Amino acid sequence: MSFRLYNTLTHGIEQFTPLDAAGRRVTFYSCGPTVYDFAHIGNFRSFLNADLLRKALELTGYEVVHVMNMTDVGHMTEPDAGVEAEDRMEVAGRRLLEAKKSGTLPADAGDIDPGDPWAIADYYCRAFLDDARRLGLTVAIEAAERPDLMPRPTRYIDEMIELVGTLIEKRSAYVAGDGAVYFDVRSFPDYGRLSGNSIDQLREAAGGRIDEAHQAVKKHPADFLLWKPDRQHTMRWPSPWGEGYPGWHLECSVMASSLLGRETGGVIDLHSGGEDNIFPHHECEIAQTCSASGEPLFARYWFHTRHLTVEGAKMSKSTGNFHTLADLMDRGASPAAIRLELTRTHYRSNANFTFQGLRDTQRLVDRWSRLDEALGAGCARSTGTAPLHAALGEFRTALSDDLNVAGAIGALSRAVGGYTIDNPAGEVPQNELDALRTMLKALGVLGLDRAAASGTLDETLIETRVSERAAARTARDWATSDRIRDELLLMGVAIKDGPDGTTWTRIAR
Numbered sequence: 001m002s003f004r005l006y007n008t009l010t011h012g013i014e015q016f017t018p019l020d021a022a023g024r025r026v027t028f029y030s031c032g033p034t035v036y037d038f039a040h041i042g043n044f045r046s047f048l049n050a051d052l053l054r055k056a057l058e059l060t061g062y063e064v065v066h067v068m069n070m071t072d073v074g075h076m077t078e079p080d081a082g083v084e085a086e087d088r089m090e091v092a093g094r095r096l097l098e099a100k101k102s103g104t105l106p107a108d109a110g111d112i113d114p115g116d117p118w119a120i121a122d123y124y125c126r127a128f129l130d131d132a133r134r135l136g137l138t139v140a141i142e143a144a145e146r147p148d149l150m151p152r153p154t155r156y157i158d159e160m161i162e163l164v165g166t167l168i169e170k171r172s173a174y175v176a177g178d179g180a181v182y183f184d185v186r187s188f189p190d191y192g193r194l195s196g197n198s199i200d201q202l203r204e205a206a207g208g209r210i211d212e213a214h215q216a217v218k219k220h221p222a223d224f225l226l227w228k229p230d231r232q233h234t235m236r237w238p239s240p241w242g243e244g245y246p247g248w249h250l251e252c253s254v255m256a257s258s259l260l261g262r263e264t265g266g267v268i269d270l271h272s273g274g275e276d277n278i279f280p281h282h283e284c285e286i287a288q289t290c291s292a293s294g295e296p297l298f299a300r301y302w303f304h305t306r307h308l309t310v311e312g313a314k315m316s317k318s319t320g321n322f323h324t325l326a327d328l329m330d331r332g333a334s335p336a337a338i339r340l341e342l343t344r345t346h347y348r349s350n351a352n353f354t355f356q357g358l359r360d361t362q363r364l365v366d367r368w369s370r371l372d373e374a375l376g377a378g379c380a381r382s383t384g385t386a387p388l389h390a391a392l393g394e395f396r397t398a399l400s401d402d403l404n405v406a407g408a409i410g411a412l413s414r415a416v417g418g419y420t421i422d423n424p425a426g427e428v429p430q431n432e433l434d435a436l437r438t439m440l441k442a443l444g445v446l447g448l449d450r451a452a453a454s455g456t457l458d459e460t461l462i463e464t465r466v467s468e469r470a471a472a473r474t475a476r477d478w479a480t481s482d483r484i485r486d487e488l489l490l491m492g493v494a495i496k497d498g499p500d501g502t503t504w505t506r507i508a509r
């Protein structure tokens, strides 16, 4: 079993080896969504890459225990010029209240009390799990039976309070003049190692989750919040430092260590998140966990997915390019195509989502699905000997080389290209079918809804091809015209030329 992976902590590609003495079991913690809104495709790019890493490790022969949290508390917004940071659950409550007034509340959210952060979190948790399962996120599917695999921090408040107590005891944290508890970054010389910062460079507070008045009470501007006494806060709990709420970073330290690191002194193998989690979130997780455990490492490998832009632009609510899974499905894309489109670009490169790209990916997935069906029905014939089985080795090698997904897709596509469909049904080549399904499973598209809905995505593409063919015919370019006709046939579309132009119909499969 050989698996190479880039480690943000060491800034290089390393040979992956788990802590497990038998070398099989891998413990993996992923920072999940903050459930105060529907997840968008930028969020999903990170979650799906974590899932792809998991599946690639499983393909290599590892057994992965994967935990992904759903943040339902303590996650404050970034303070803006003059605007204080506030709890995301309160932001969500206000948004729901406005939607209620204007009558734009989603039908299934009708009975949520916008003043009840617990109900809001429950609602968005359910929505996230639905989306995640549609996209084949294994941990979300497993969580139906084992909810502890997708923990929520509001159920770990006692453990967080205990961790804060330990950090104070070990002199890694202190109660400041404002009554809040802060982590003392100067007590942890490694602070900044993950993000490539040094304590001296850190002029700004970690994440700026506290306002100016609170900055002044800290020993160092980078000291970050562990417990905030606040009797006005909607979600609050009793603690030795007064009624209040925990700092955001605590939850991941506590849940990762208690769910995955019990037998290893709190140390886990893998930890993932989006690029923007590196600092301050993951840096703070490391400082807290290692200070409490006394271990030199928290996670041994850190995996971060870079940003997603949409049609070349940064995603933002104002430009309306904050696409959700539901948006893309409404446009006719299948979950399998959406998943593949969001993971096709290597995780360490910024990715640009485009509708053209999604259409191309949909065609790729459609081709794989057709071969899957044809092989199962015994009506596919290959030019070479067992091309899919032969491709499996290259596919596996590519994925285990720091998730070279383009290489893996290339190997699969070349093998699929070696097949023709439509000959009379013969024997089912089980070996080939198994190889294809192994590869589709590793890419996460096996068992997902793979067919494009008969929505606009598909139809726009068909219409485009039909008019391109009409143009070719006008230009008497018969070769192009025939090529497009064949391409449409492959997509399951038959065309008919008549006196009033060309019409098309879907071929029942």
Ligand SMILES: [Zn+2]
Residues within 6 Å of the ligand: 030, 031, 032, 252, 281
């Ligand atoms: Zn986290």
